[in-house]
Amino acid sequence: MNSTSQQAFRVKARGSRIGARSVSFTFDGKTFEGLEGDTLASALLANGVHLMGRSFKYHRPRGVLAAGVEEPNALMQISRDNSKTTPNVRASVQEIYDGMKAQSQNRYPSLNFDIGAVNNLLSPVFVAGFYYKTFKWPAVAWDKLYEPFIRRAAGLGEAPTEQDPDRYANRFAHCDVLVAGGGAAGLIAAKAAADKGKSVILCDENPEFGGWLLSDTDIRIDGQTGEEWSAEMVRQLLAMDNVRLLARTTCVGYFQQNMVVLNERVTEHLSRPNVELPRERMWQVRAGKVVIAQGAIERHMVFPDNDRPGIMLAGAAQTYLNKYGVAVGANVGVYTACDSAYAAAFDLAEEGVTIPVVIDHRDQVSDDIRAQAKEFGIKVITGAHVYCTTGKLRVNSMSIRHHKASSGSEDFEIDALITCSGWTPSLHLYSQSRGKPQWDEATRRFLPGESPQECVSIGSCNGTDELADIFVEAAEAVGGKAQKPKIEDDVPTSSGMVGATGTSADKGKAFVDFQNDVTAKDIALAVREGMHSIEHVKRYTTNGMATDQGKLSNMHGLAIAAKLLDKPIPQVGLTTFRAPYTPTTFGSFVGHARGALFDPTRKTPIHEWAVEQGAEFEPVSLWNRARYFPKAGETMDDAVDRECQTVRKTAGVFDASTLGKIEVVGPDAAAFMNIMYTNGWDKLRPGRAKYGIMCRDDGFIYDDGVVGKLSSTRFHVTTTTGGAARVLNMMEDFTQTEFPEMKVWLTSTTEQWATIAVQGPKAREIVEPLVSGVNIANEKFPHMSVAECQVCGVPARLFRISFTGELGFEINVPADYGRAVWEAVWARAEPLGACAYGTEAMHVMRAEKGFIIVGQDTDGTVTPHDAGLSWAVAKSKPDFVGKRGLQRPDLIAKGRRQLIGLKTKDPKKVLQEGAQIVADPEQSIPMKMVGFVTSSYWSGTLDQSIAMAMLEDGNARMGETLYVPMPDETIEVEVTGTVFYDPKGERLHG
């Protein structure tokens, strides 16, 4: 079978973009043939298919309206398989490839017969503001009823349910000149900039460069066709190594300081993409200058029933004919308020398409156009409008009437109707650059004004209509010079009109916004109901709020509202354009950042050892830390119990490498410590360590940790795991801005050292033989000592320190030795009956001792006094960060929450962290809460549950009974001190 013979509307003489090879694809399950180079829309049109979708709200049958990204109707689900499926793809943009599956959306059971079309009959109900008026009561119905209903009815495609197997790439790039848009203006500007030696990136959303020159085949530039001229420009640009041409690349966003984001679709048009290629590539371009050459978008005519399949933009019909070799019908009516539609009509007529009539909304049309129409035998009726159309799934007639006539009509049989009310300059990127569009009354359109950024608009997006002028403007925009070439064309450009035609603002369904089903009547209703700003009209009617961002509808909606308000258009206002210019895939934004590359997972040098031992891990900031080391058959609770008790009875080894470390060095190091920490550092001798608290200016606890003094000018500061970066930043901030006179410098050493904590009665026995260069006997190396020495023959910093309440050491060795030293420690620890323990056991043991964890027992509103750490706040120091904050009246007032311990009356009952505490459980709800639980664990060592809590006047409530109401019970608790185990601290000194 000769497949192309089915393409009855193919025009062999035209179609610059079309190849000879036939391409097979399916649409709603039926196989179609197109030609290579076709878009889905052009291939379907070649097969006589106009019906491509159902509308959003009323489920009206819709055909393709446009030939570019502004298409509001023909949205498709495009699939390769279940995982590679994309909803809401514009048929006018998607190129066909062998095996492509296209599915229409928003219809059930089929496109031809859609049950949802009943909404069309109910349309008097679905007026503007319908959702606001209807779904506001009762509130409970929102989750269960209204939202699911609205979502189901929302009428867009389906997100894939399987993981996306495609790859996406990102690229940062820099250039002197970025040109957005590769039509005539863009090509000229790119060439002129490149000729001056600038580095240039030129992008265009289409597969080929040339823009409108490829749609209008009657243009001659010094005798060359637009296609020939563009091809020559591209050839020249490709030969220059300071130029990068990006086709199928949309400029989606224009951000601060000329950062422009491009989305390149790399494989979306290929039948069998190379697996090495990303599906899409996002370019983040920092440009010296941005040249905006976005062009203009044609507007439709607003009249009743202007949405039947077969009714489309005149320029789109011209594009389908000249680029794709497709006639949009055999008997095509024309309705226009702009000269450019005649060019489309003449091209179609040249290929034998019948043009029964051109209805021109204007009273006058030029003699030249009349003469050309006459040559083609086309009847032109001016001063008239189309007031209705018929045809269920395809337009089959239109009725017209002279503006002055109140009744009577003339009917025309047609199978397509092309319309044009003029062209809207695309201001999207200009607006995103934070420029404010200016109204040009002469041509009744918004044009770019000044921009706060280094950018310039050229060509039709700047309102420059004449091609000869564009040559000069585009070259000069980048500092070049150009001669005006000789331009020939059959039809000149003209400005057209905005708003509804005839009396259609209050009659029938004259669609302004096709994608959101907004009619001229809806705009009128919004104005009547008090919406006087376009921002309100937009949100009330949803005009311009669909994924096409009102590319067709904004100006019409604005003009209709302005007319009804009897105000000039600029006074009603223009809405701001936001990125992205066209819908952009999530994949493109995500880029490389998926799976393991979503966020760094930081691992210590000892991590793999823990993996080999079967540890369970937990994320702590970006780190992955060993949480517990379960033995066969152990639950987490079993393992944590065993680990805690082993440490307390024998010893345990713990990987503390993630602890933040900062080296503070310089002659003013001690003075700096005095300023940054609440406690005093003057009396600390080298070789000794101290627990320190750091506040913010406001007096609230920021971080804590043990600090070792290595010499008079060098401190080894430790921070919490999660706080390391912010503590360094705050310290650096203070050295640079508050105390620049201090000679003190900071270096992050978190990762320089692997830190191995050995805790428990046998800690010294484990560590001692590995250490040289220091005597670690109890009296020689007491609690809170630090020494630079060797462990396993490598340089080490050894602390005697404890976060468990047991005798303990922390061995710091250079990280590349971490695993080897850990294994040496383990080789001694294991035979002695010690265990490796994880963060969970560490948490339990520190809670048994009442040690806080910043961020768990504090929440940024807790002072050292609240946390029971007044002993660590120096009273005599002249100043420290937070000193003045701590004197604020509310921080010294009575009734503040204070950190206390809780014991449950039933010792087996473990409280929930975050649970609220009340004094009287018999109150009615909502009860007055007097505090909340911050830490809560089962302590196997004590054989009872323990907790810490922030409690109003907690210190004064020792021994009181309070209550923790839970959904199914109320738990009785007793207020205690925070130290549950070894309150005298005797075990530290073993």
Added chain:
Amino acid sequence: MAKPAIALRHTPTEGHNFANGVVSVSTAAPASRISLRATPLGANSFGKSLGLDLPKKPSGSAAKGGKFALWLGPDEWLIIDEKNQDISLVPKTASTQLSAVDISHRNAAYFISGNGAENTLNAACPRNLSLSEFPVGSATRTIFGKAEVVLYRTQNNTFRMEFWRSFTPYVWGLLLDAARDSNN
């Protein structure tokens, strides 16, 4: 008591090697490193002791005999001795003009080499790495995706990338993913 065993040094990048014809990634040998923070006076005297004239300008570097100093800030340098691992470059006596901190083990490093090196890095690094803007000998602290890195261009098509060791799996994974898209 037996003499303590000498522990062996293992870098997190050990065994990492990749090449695809456009770009190659290889691991840098263990090195000695210093983070130097100093006054101008301190920088001069420290430079003399190293035999290097410390760079004073942004993105600057100085190199001699396997030692190199990279400018990271007005008072901050990263100094690397790639020939001698585990020799402490920290002066024995404290100076009032500087802070030298041993960070030999804090960083790991890769070499990224080949015609696709710039593209590979620019997949996740926003710096302009073109030869005209970032010529041989340039150094900068920047980002590679969500990791802070120091880039040092050693040859036209070769960069040394220094990063904190725990970021190795992330940096390595991102380099491999980026390398697949470096050929244009």
